Amino acid sequence: MQEFDLVIIGGGPAGLAAAVAAKEQGIENLLILERENKLGGILNQCIHNGFGLQVFKEELTGPEYADRFINLVKEKKIRYKTNTMVIDLSKDKLITAVSKTDGILTIQAKAIILAMGCRERPRGALNIPGARCAGIFTAGTAQKFVNIEGMMPGKNLVILGSGDIGLIMARRMTLEGAHVNAVVELMPYSAGLTRNIVQCLDDYEIPLKLSHTVTNIVGKDRLEGVYIAPVDENRKPILAEEEYIPCDTLLLSVGLLPENELSKKASVKLSPITGGAEVDEGRETNVDGIFACGNVLHVHDLVDNVTEESYIAGKAAVKYLKGLRIQSDRIEVKAKDGARYVVPKYINPRNIEKSLDLSFRVKDIYKDHYLSVYFDDSRAIHHKRKIMAPGEMQTVKITSEMLNAHSLCSEISIVIEKE
Amino acid sequence: MEQRALICIGCPMGCRLEVTIENSQVVDVTGQSCKIGNTYAVKECTNPTRILTTTVEVENGYPEVASVKTERDIPKGKLLECVKELKKIKLTAPVHIGDIVLEDIANTGVRVVVTTNCDLVDK
Ligand SMILES: Cc1cc2nc3c(=O)[nH]c(=O)nc-3n(C[C@H](O)[C@H](O)[C@H](O)COP(=O)(O)OP(=O)(O)OC[C@H]3O[C@@H](n4cnc5c(N)ncnc54)[C@H](O)[C@@H]3O)c2cc1C
Ligand code: SF4
Numbered sequence: 001m002q003e004f005d006l007v008i009i010g011g012g013p014a015g016l017a018a019a020v021a022a023k024e025q026g027i028e029n030l031l032i033l034e035r036e037n038k039l040g041g042i043l044n045q046c047i048h049n050g051f052g053l054q055v056f057k058e059e060l061t062g063p064e065y066a067d068r069f070i071n072l073v074k075e076k077k078i079r080y081k082t083n084t085m086v087i088d089l090s091k092d093k094l095i096t097a098v099s100k101t102d103g104i105l106t107i108q109a110k111a112i113i114l115a116m117g118c119r120e121r122p123r124g125a126l127n128i129p130g131a132r133c134a135g136i137f138t139a140g141t142a143q144k145f146v147n148i149e150g151m152m153p154g155k156n157l158v159i160l161g162s163g164d165i166g167l168i169m170a171r172r173m174t175l176e177g178a179h180v181n182a183v184v185e186l187m188p189y190s191a192g193l194t195r196n197i198v199q200c201l202d203d204y205e206i207p208l209k210l211s212h213t214v215t216n217i218v219g220k221d222r223l224e225g226v227y228i229a230p231v232d233e234n235r236k237p238i239l240a241e242e243e244y245i246p247c248d249t250l251l252l253s254v255g256l257l258p259e260n261e262l263s264k265k266a267s268v269k270l271s272p273i274t275g276g277a278e279v280d281e282g283r284e285t286n287v288d289g290i291f292a293c294g295n296v297l298h299v300h301d302l303v304d305n306v307t308e309e310s311y312i313a314g315k316a317a318v319k320y321l322k323g324l325r326i327q328s329d330r331i332e333v334k335a336k337d338g339a340r341y342v343v344p345k346y347i348n349p350r351n352i353e354k355s356l357d358l359s360f361r362v363k364d365i366y367k368d369h370y371l372s373v374y375f376d377d378s379r380a381i382h383h384k385r386k387i388m389a390p391g392e393m394q395t396v397k398i399t400s401e402m403l404n405a406h407s408l409c410s411e412i413s414i415v416i417e418k419e
Numbered sequence: 420m421e422q423r424a425l426i427c428i429g430c431p432m433g434c435r436l437e438v439t440i441e442n443s444q445v446v447d448v449t450g451q452s453c454k455i456g457n458t459y460a461v462k463e464c465t466n467p468t469r470i471l472t473t474t475v476e477v478e479n480g481y482p483e484v485a486s487v488k489t490e491r492d493i494p495k496g497k498l499l500e501c502v503k504e505l506k507k508i509k510l511t512a513p514v515h516i517g518d519i520v521l522e523d524i525a526n527t528g529v530r531v532v533v534t535t536n537c538d539l540v541d542k
Contacts, residue, residue: 047534048472061472063486063535067516125482147474150484175473175502192434199469203495208446386452387432 005321006030007095007109009086009262012041013303014294015115016069021314022113027321030078031107033097035085039073040066042140043303045147049170050195052387054304065303089266090382091287094318111112111289111317114263114277115310118256120165126332128160130217130226137167139253152176154249158226159183160196160214162190164301166253171200182207184214184228186235189365190390191255193301193408213237214250223248256299266290273341274298275363280330280346281356283309291317298343298359305359314352326350331412338362338369338416340390347412351405357395360414362388370417371396375406388416394402420446429455436460468492471501472534476522480512480537486519486521490530500525512539 006027008015011034016099019032038044043051046062053059056068073080075116088096095107120138135154135190137145142153143165150329155178159166170180183201188211190197201208209228215237216227225246229237258276259386260268269286276297277285284291293313294306330346342360358373366388373396375383380402388394425436432452438460439447448460462468470492474484493501501524508520510533518533 044482045537047474047488048469049488059470061486061488061534062515067536147484147486148482150474150476150482172473175498194426194431195428197433201427201470203498255501386430389431392431 001106001108003108004031005109006111006113006317007093007098007107008032008113008115009089009095010034010115010117010294010296011036011039011080011082012115012117012294013043013066013069013269013306014117014296015041015113016066017307017310018113018115018291018314018317019078019080020069020072020076021311022318023078025318032073032078032080033084033086033095034080034082037082039080041081042056045140045144046168047147049171054302055307062303069307070398086262089262090394091290093266093269093289095133111321112291113310113313113317114260114268114285114290114292114296115294116259116262116296118258118299120252121255121257122208124250126331128214128217131223133217133219133221133223135219135248136217136250136252139163139169139251142169142249142251146172146176152178153251154178154223154247156247157181157249157251158214158228158245158247158249159253161185161252161254162192162208163253163255164192164196164208166251167192167196167200169251169253170206171204174206175205178249179320180204180206181247182209182228184212186213186231187211191344193391215239215242217250218244218286223250254307256295258296260296263290263292263296271341271345274343276343278345279343280348281312281344281351282319282325283313283344284316284320284325285294289317289320291320298341300360301377301391305393309359313410319351331409333358334411334413335360336413336415337413338364338366342414347403349400349407352400352403355397355399357397358414359393359395361393362416365389366416370419372415372417373398374410374413374415375402375409378406380406380407382417423464425460427451427459428489429453429459438464455469459469466493469495469498471498471531473502473505475505475508475510475533477510477512477514477537477541479541480510480514481540482535485510486534488534489492489524489527489533490532493527493529495522497525497527501527501531505531510537513536519523 043062043066051065083097229242277292293310335342421440423438427434436450520531
């Protein structure tokens with residue numbers, strides 16, 4: 001059995017940034033475990049640009065962004081093992097992994113950072129009726145085919161769900177010569193960024209059918225077509241207006257789910273809303289010494305935010321290892337009226353040096369509404385925001401002065417208010 | 420006179436803009452909530468540009484294709500022509516981030532560079 005101070009599970013942007021932060025804070029004996037043959041995570045297949053505006057102040061593609069961090073990891077001589085998949089984790093921080101070269105490995109860690117990212121919702125999670133034929137992929141799987149393997153999953157497509165990966169793939173497949181008939185979205189608004197609607201759909205005259213869904217799938221061995229229909233305000237399909245679209249491929253871009261099977265094995269408590277762990281301000285879970293960051297914690301829109309969050313987790317893990325984290329007197333943070341969730345869920349005020357950013361998502365589109373933060377019944381923040389949309393993560397800063405002024409408070413809440 | 424409907428991408432508001440164009444000049448923009456909307460409308464209606472990202476085949480490499488980008492934005496109307504030109508190219512592994520694929524794509528004066536590292540693999 002090997003022993004490490006800190007083991008990071010997952011070598012995507014979250015794991016890499018957490019490792020860099022921990023090393024910078026003086027931890028030498030650390031290890032990154034990654035199941036793929038290369039570090040960088042999902043970014044390796046996201047070849048479009050738009051990454052890194054916040055962290056590097058320039059627009060990079062996914063693989064370039066990943067490469068910056070891979071180089072930092074190498075420069076700082078941080079140890080990592082690729083082709084190594086963690087299969088078990090206990091709450092005492094005992095890790096079991098399998099690797100092509102070493103077989104089964106057991107590693108005892110003093111602290112662990114979970115950075116396993118997320119995966120896409122498969123068809124099973126959706127309950128679309130119809131044939132079980134070939135030609136149905138998640139958008140991310142198709143992205144890997146095209147951008148890594150250089151293979152086209154099909155020629156004539158329909159995309160269900162207007163998440164960013166679906167929009168990006170609509171453009172990508174068009175550039176590769178395929179025909180995209182439509183992007184079909186159940187909600188009355190897109191889940192993706194406006195920029196992607198304009199530059200991935202409008203530029204190529206690909207129709208976006210809002211308030212529509214796929215009602216049936218036709219095909220024997222290979223997909224032959226799909227039926228789509230508009231939905232009413234209760235999201236029930238209006239079958240009288242059903243329409244048939246012949247196609248050989250259906251891509252699903254219907255949401256991402258944090259990948260938390262390992263976390264469950266270690267008795268990490270998960271939030272029913274985010275699917276990720278419930279953490280405090282240092283991104284420490286309910287299990288002593290186990291931290292989480294990146295998409296395994298909650299799904300981020302921008303990798304820049306993943307990087308920032310992972311620095312926080314990396315630094316906090318070092319404080320934990322040095323016995324400098326304070327665990328008592330934590331305050332619960334709640335998302336209320338209009339706010340869907342907030343990370344972190346707990347704050348230990350004595351761990352906050354200057355300020356702390358709360359990240360949250362709203363339930364609906366709110367224009368000209370106020371974002372308020374209450375310490376019990378006292379409103380400390382009341383900011384008007386031009387727009388808050390479910391597709392864009394919001395942040396709000398609370399300062400140590402605010403925390404000091406409300407030192408006896410038992411709960412902090414985020415509320416979206418009309419006035 | 421011509422009317423065009425656009426969505427501003429300047430911020431998440433996504434204002435719906437109505438642009439009036441006369442003799443290829445933008446003469447009026449309505450629907451914007453701030454000045455960025457004006458600038459965006461003028462650029463989109465007179466000289467729309469995009470960065471192109473796509474892949475190029477790599478012999479004996481993994482990934483089996485190399486992702487590439489135009490170093491600067493190019494006229495939107497040339498995107499498909501550029502993709503066609505890049506389809507004819509085959510690189511040989513290994514290739515590295517920053518390697519130049521083409522000095523001047525489709526007479527735009529813009530370089531195309533590699534954005535990923537492809538290692539040489541034995542097949
Ligand atoms: C298909 C897809 C496309 C996306 N496209 C974009 C985009 O265009 N722009 C954007 O900003 N964001 C995009 N995202 C979101 C993107 O995931 C994040 O921005 C960022 O990559 C998250 O970083 P991460 O390190 O948390 O996760 P990931 O990048 O997913 O990295 C997690 C890593 O953990 C490894 N891992 C998981 N389980 C184990 C295990 N048991 N043992 C060992 N290793 C393990 C995985 O192999 C992976 O390398 C996309 C997400 C997906 C799923
Ligand atoms: S016009 Fe201004 S407010 Fe409206 S989307 Fe553009 S940048 Fe945002």
